Amino acid sequence: xxxxxxxxxxxxxxxxxxxxxxxxxxxxxxxxxxxxxxxxxxxxxxxxxxxxxxxxxxx
Numbered sequence: 055x056x057x058x059x060x061x062x063x064x065x066x067x068x069x070x071x072x073x074x075x076x077x078x079x080x081x082x083x084x085x086x087x088x089x090x091x092x093x094x095x096x097x098x099x100x101x102x103x104x105x106x107x108x109x110x111x112x113x
Contacts, residue, residue, distance in 0.1 A: 063110040070102045 075085065076095035085091050 061107075063106075066106070066110070068102050068106045070099050072098060 072080070072095050075088075075091050076098070079085060079091035080095050
C-alpha cells in the first residue's frame with residue numbers, strides 16, 4: 055500500500071542556516087560532549103519547513 059503525498063510548492067527550495075557542527079551531527083558524526091547538536095539542527099529544519107508552508111499558504 056502506497057499513498058502519494060502532494061505538497062503545494064513542494065519543489066521550492068528552503069534555506070536553513072546550520073553550524074558546521076550541526077551539519078556534521080546530521081551527517082552522522084557523534085559529539086560526545088554535546089548530544090544536543092543533532093536535535094538543534096532538526097528543530098531548525100522543522101522551523102524552516104513550517105515557515106515555508108505558512109508563507110506558501112498565505113498566513
